Amino acid sequence: MKRLVAVGFEGSANKIGVGVVTLDGTILSNPRHTYITPPGQGFLPRETAHHHLRHVLPLFSSALEEAGVTPADVDCLCYTRGPGMGAPLQVSAVVVRVLSQLWKKPIVAVNHCVAHIEMGRVVTGAEDPVVLYVSGGNTQVIAYSEGRYRIFGETIDIAVGNCLDRFARVLTLSNDPSPGYNIEQLAKKGENFIDLPYTVKGMDVSFSGILSYIEATAVEKLKKKECSPADLCYSLQVCTPSPIQSFFLEA
Known part of the structure; x- marks a missing residue:
């Protein structure tokens, strides 16, 4: 054959x-x-x-x-x-x-x-999974039903990937091999957790508040040496899974 x-x-x-x-x-x-x-x-x-x-x-x-x-x-x-x-x-x-x-x-x-x-x-090898789709342009919970993929919850503004990319640009991190990878490596050196705001609305989430805070307040903390870039990477990695996990907690 x-x-x-x-x-x-x-x-x-x-x-x-x-x-x-x-x-x-x-x-x-x-x-x-x-x-x-x-x-x-x-x-x-x-x-x-x-x-x-x-x-x-x-x-x-x-x-x-x-x-x-x-x-x-x-x-x-x-x-x-x-x-x-x-x-x-x-x-x-x-x-x-x-x-x-x-x-x-x-x-x-x-x-x-x-x-x-x-x-x-x-x-x-999954046959009928509930999918957490997290990419540069998408953050969605999706499942297959009645012949098509259906969205049960999603970001109402920007995706996690886009948030990470823009965050990397704020800290002027390298794009090689990817912003997310370099954020993860720097996060391993972080010691101080900075509380970052995020919003959960039913089955939907918002990440723009996290990014806005980093672009404004958190950057000021860097200038005043109240935190390090590694601290911000660590805090972002700790914070961003929370709204993603909330999809399944709500479900």
């Missing part, structure tokens, strides 16, 4: 990646490259798209070579249709459309959020 092979392109934010997988979820290759900006700066759509344009074809060649597949082995081409940043998303979409014309292969447009959930199901 012939194995079904898909080549997927992901470029919704600052990472561009090309993966080759089989129908049963076996990952044959997954090379990727991240657009790293200077500390204190975020990634803008235009510059991010230029980064993806520079790296997508070399990554594509590496993915096929590592997986040991040829165009004849490929059954379909997949790409992230959205949600994500418009300009970076267009890079993958254009490449996939060109390859589809050249190779005469069907295209599968993928929802970014659903893909995260489905990857988690494949890796864990």
